[in-house]
Amino acid sequence: MSEKGRKKKYNNLTKTNLYLEQETLDIFKEAVRITNELRGDESMTLSIIIRNLLKQRAPILLQQLKDKKENLTSKSVEVAQVEAVVQSENNQSEWANFFGETK
Structure with a gap:
């Protein structure tokens, strides 16, 4: 069929x-x-x-949103890493206190 x-x-x-x-x-x-x-x-x-x-x-716009999401995600990962370090230091202090050691 044409x-x-x-x-x-x-x-x-x-x-x-x-x-709109x-x-x-x-x-x-x-x-x-x-x-x-202008075109006449x-x-x-x-x-x-x-x-x-x-x-x-x-x-x-889509790329800007993806970049923003990526930045938020990477910041969340950084915050989680900092929280893990702080928690680890707190745990070490608690263990040191438990064993009567001072830090």
């Missing part, structure tokens, strides 16, 4: 509901208007502008 019509520009688009504050929507609409004025046509749509913004910024 394909009819033009080839799809985007093969993996998924429709989703997205709630009116102020944010107004900003995007203004961006569309200005972009179309009406080819840019709200969907294209939002899709391009998310495509560019989402990976950056």
Whole structure:
């Protein structure tokens, strides 16, 4: 069976509901208007502008979140290591006291 019509520009688009504050929507609409004025046509749509913004910024945001999580995890490990050292020193003191030794 042969394909009819033009080839799809985007093969993996998924429709989703997205709630935006009116102020944010107004900003995007203004961006569309200005972009179309600069291009001299009406080819840019709200969907294209939002899709391009998310495509560019989402990976950056995700990486920032991963870095933050990694930093928190490594800090948690460091804190646990310090607590283990402190606990070990406390245990040694308790054993020294138990045997009548002084540290």
